[in-house]
Amino acid sequence: MEKDPPVFNKPKVELHVHLDGAIKPETILYFAKKRGIHLNVDTVKDLEESIRCKEPYSLTEFLTKFSIYMPAIAGDREAIRRIAYEFVEMKAKEGIIYVEARYSPHFLANCGVHPIPWGQKKGDVTPDEVVSLVNRGLKDGEKDFHIKARSILCCMRHMPSWSPEVVELCKKYQNDSVVGIDLAGDESICAETCSEHRKAYEEAERCGIHRTVHAGEVGAPQVIKEAINILKAERIGHGYHVFEDESLYQQLLKDAMHFELCPWSSYLTGACKMEFSNHPCIRFKKDRANYSLNTDDPLIFCSSIHTDYKIARDSMGFTEEEFKRININAAKSCFLPEKEKKELLYKLYEAYDMVKSTEF
Numbered sequence: 471m472e473k474d475p476p477v478f479n480k481p482k483v484e485l486h487v488h489l490d491g492a493i494k495p496e497t498i499l500y501f502a503k504k505r506g507i508h509l510n511v512d513t514v515k516d517l518e519e520s521i522r523c524k525e526p527y528s529l530t531e532f533l534t535k536f537s538i539y540m541p542a543i544a545g546d547r548e549a550i551r552r553i554a555y556e557f558v559e560m561k562a563k564e565g566i567i568y569v570e571a572r573y574s575p576h577f578l579a580n581c582g583v584h585p586i587p588w589g590q591k592k593g594d595v596t597p598d599e600v601v602s603l604v605n606r607g608l609k610d611g612e613k614d615f616h617i618k619a620r621s622i623l624c625c626m627r628h629m630p631s632w633s634p635e636v637v638e639l640c641k642k643y644q645n646d647s648v649v650g651i652d653l654a655g656d657e658s659i660c661a662e663t664c665s666e667h668r669k670a671y672e673e674a675e676r677c678g679i680h681r682t683v684h685a686g687e688v689g690a691p692q693v694i695k696e697a698i699n700i701l702k703a704e705r706i707g708h709g710y711h712v713f714e715d716e717s718l719y720q721q722l723l724k725d726a727m728h729f730e731l732c733p734w735s736s737y738l739t740g741a742c743k744m745e746f747s748n749h750p751c752i753r754f755k756k757d758r759a760n761y762s763l764n765t766d767d768p769l770i771f772c773s774s775i776h777t778d779y780k781i782a783r784d785s786m787g788f789t790e791e792e793f794k795r796i797n798i799n800a801a802k803s804c805f806l807p808e809k810e811k812k813e814l815l816y817k818l819y820e821a822y823d824m825v826k827s828t829e830f
């Protein structure tokens with residue numbers, strides 16, 4: 471799939487991609503070796519085999535994939551900085567000119583986090599330092615690869631005790647790479663019942679931190695309602711199951727709610743069990759909804775942004791015009807400050823030959 475020429479070889483915007491699901495296999499092996507961590511695999515090929523999702527898995531099975539390689543990266547300053555830097559390089563090569571990378575700072579820490587993730591020994595890398603390291607990696611990448619990269623910090627549904635710190639980190643690093651907050655993980659855990667998530671989102675709203683929520687990926691429309699009404703989400707991660715509640719969908723369509731769609735991911739995680747020719751993306755397209763196409767976790771899905779665009783073109787009838795429209799929508803719905811958003815939009819209009827002569 472990757473050998474074909476890119477389907478939409480023009481500047482693009484990506485809003486939903488996990489930093490810890492977009493690491494180069496070579497980098498994982500390098501740090502595992504350097505740190506003496508045994509991953510039970512020695513070659514890139516074996517590592518890819520053990521990590522990569524090639525057939526539909528349950529979302530829970532998919533989440534176990536992270537535990538294979540995260541021990542090689544978490545808790546190591548150089549590794550954390552490097553994955554952020556290489557992430558920008560990877561996205562620049564894919565023709566992405568603006569990307570929002572999301573991650574849980576706690577999952578990359580080995581100190582000041584309870585429990586310490588991935589069976590690590592206690593060290594001295596705190597979630598706060600993780601954010602600062604990622605920021606440095608992203609900034610170095612921006613300088614070298616000439617694209618813009620920002621980040622979104624993730625709360626995890628099963629770890630409500632981390633959420634107060636997540637929002638504090640969003641505040642501390644607001645306008646310094648961090649532009650938003652997310653809630654990721656198992657949707658069967660209701661955010662409404664976890665007051666820490668709710669409070670974190672209230673604080674985010676109060677401080678002008680942008681908000682997105684993984685909702686309706688595998689969960690019911692109720693999870694989307696909760697994301698919007700209680701967590702005041704401005705974008706919805708995935709949201710495929712919105713179609714089980716037509717009136718909710720009509721309301722969100724009217725409100726121009728942005729849906730961060732990830733077609734290839736939705737197939738491999740089993741979030742969408744239907745054929746691509748009958749995928750929710752098609753309804754969003756038909757209704758000219760506000761949505762974007764994204765990779766989610768390219769390492770695990772053995773993919774790049776071109777995979778998702780190719781599926782959209784070949785199996786869902788997407789045209790060049792629709793690709794332009796959704797990237798413009800992604801830019802309009804991104805979490806950059808207004809002025810930078812305008813600049814990004816202008817770049818897209820220019821690249822798509824859509825600059826009106828009257829604007830000069």
Ligand SMILES: [Zn+2]
Binds near residue numbers: 486
């Ligand atoms: Zn995601």
